[in-house]
Amino acid sequence: MAVKIFSTTSVLILSIALLSFGHCCYGQLRVGFYNKDCRNVENIVFRVVREAFIKDSSLAPAMIRLYFHDCFSNGCDASLLLDGTSSEKKASPNLSVRGYELIDDIKTAVDLECHEIVSCADIIAIATRDLVNLASGGKTWYAIPTGRFDGVVSLASTVDLPSPRMTVSQTAQKFADRKLSLTDMVLLLGGHTIGVAHCSFIMDRLYNFQNTKQPDPSMDSKLVQDLRAKCPQGSSSDGIINLDQNLTSSNTMDVSFYKEINSRRGILHIDQQLAIDGMTSKLVSDIANGNDFLSRFGQAMVNLGFVGVKNKGNGEIRKSCRSCNSPFFCATS
Numbered sequence: 001m002a003v004k005i006f007s008t009t010s011v012l013i014l015s016i017a018l019l020s021f022g023h024c025c026y027g028q029l030r031v032g033f034y035n036k037d038c039r040n041v042e043n044i045v046f047r048v049v050r051e052a053f054i055k056d057s058s059l060a061p062a063m064i065r066l067y068f069h070d071c072f073s074n075g076c077d078a079s080l081l082l083d084g085t086s087s088e089k090k091a092s093p094n095l096s097v098r099g100y101e102l103i104d105d106i107k108t109a110v111d112l113e114c115h116e117i118v119s120c121a122d123i124i125a126i127a128t129r130d131l132v133n134l135a136s137g138g139k140t141w142y143a144i145p146t147g148r149f150d151g152v153v154s155l156a157s158t159v160d161l162p163s164p165r166m167t168v169s170q171t172a173q174k175f176a177d178r179k180l181s182l183t184d185m186v187l188l189l190g191g192h193t194i195g196v197a198h199c200s201f202i203m204d205r206l207y208n209f210q211n212t213k214q215p216d217p218s219m220d221s222k223l224v225q226d227l228r229a230k231c232p233q234g235s236s237s238d239g240i241i242n243l244d245q246n247l248t249s250s251n252t253m254d255v256s257f258y259k260e261i262n263s264r265r266g267i268l269h270i271d272q273q274l275a276i277d278g279m280t281s282k283l284v285s286d287i288a289n290g291n292d293f294l295s296r297f298g299q300a301m302v303n304l305g306f307v308g309v310k311n312k313g314n315g316e317i318r319k320s321c322r323s324c325n326s327p328f329f330c331a332t333s
């Protein structure tokens with residue numbers, strides 16, 4: 001049980017300070033930050049990640065999503081990993097985030113060789129890069145800058161993620177707030193080329209779109225029929241469906257997501273809107289018809305990795321990825 005030393009006000013002030021210093025620390029990250037003190041770190045991470053991926057390839061979408069949620073909520077500072085009675089983990093959009101055990105295994109392996117040198121935030125960033133590589137069948141790889149410190153504030157009440165029902169423009173605003181461009185946003189949503197969603201996120205699109213008692217007219221009618229079979233109304237269990245409905249590539253990191261949304265076969269409302277909204281439709285077509293999605297996705301993931309990075313002054317290198325080093329300087333409840 002973390003001792004609560006921060007009052008709500010001090011957490012607020014701290015958060016505002018962190019937000020306004022958001023730009024100060026971009027320069028601190030660099031490729032090969034651990035070259036001197038932990039030369040092998042990226043090899044160690046890759047070894048553990050590859051073993052885990054062979055057993056469970058769904059770790060790739062799980063970790064990509066974890067990286068996105070962590071970076072969007074109070075910066076890429078592993079605050080999403082902190083256990084606590086009302087930490088970010090407990091916010092409802094985090095309920096289906098997985099991959100925490102893999103991070104624990106990597107941390108153990110890394111600390112065996114380099115004791116308490118590598119941050120959990122960097123472990124997430126490196127592991128995510130490796131899983132993108134593996135899920136693409138080795139077709140892509142990007143150098144990921146490191147040098148992040150781990151945060152000591154994790155509050156469910158400050159989680160600020162886009163919801164699937166927001167418009168493109170509202171979603172773009174959330175990315176802009178974090179200095180991410182419209183292009184970054186369209187590329188990053190390409191993360192939905194692998195992984196799954198629960199039926200509950202699209203029941204309205206299948207059965208009663210905007211209270212019309214009709215399916216979403218922007219969804220291909222054949223797809224509506226397929227998905228209704230997988231997501232029946234009144235079922236007691238919440239089924240899962242692939243985010244990339246080209247079933248030959250549902251588990252492969254590739255350009256297929258953009259081709260699907262251009263054929264009215266997007267799953268989440270926001271996915272489909274990317275292809276329809278005038279703000280993004282041309283970007284979507286360019287990506288769908290180009291041959292550089294994977295490398296551009298890598299660059300966008302690098303850009304996401306700069307959001308709200310902590311430094312020595314406002315972060316630490318955690319001993320355990322699930323808790324702050326000192327309970328007295330840890331706000332998780």
Ligand code: HEM
Binds near residue numbers: 061064068243
């Ligand atoms: C911008 C607005 C976004 C919204 C509204 C959104 C929403 C969602 C939702 C509702 C799910 C399904 C969760 C579930 O049913 O368990 C999901 C899954 C996923 N999202 Fe997003 N997402 C967004 C952006 C992103 C970004 C930027 C990335 C990565 C760079 C990403 C990566 C993923 C992945 C990989 C999954 C599948 C997770 C799994 O299979 O375990 N999403 N997202």
Ligand SMILES: *[C@@H]1O[C@H](CO)[C@@H](O)[C@H](O)[C@H]1NC(C)=O
Binds near residue numbers: 249
């Ligand atoms: C589905 O994906 C495969 C592999 O990426 C591709 O060759 C095929 O053309 C796609 N099918 C459709 C209908 O787009």
Ligand SMILES: CC(=O)N[C@H]1CO[C@H](CO)[C@@H](O)[C@@H]1O
Binds near residue numbers: 091094095096100
């Ligand atoms: C993966 C994970 O840790 N999910 C947790 C999210 O929060 C709920 C409680 O609200 C936990 O039960 C889950 O284990």
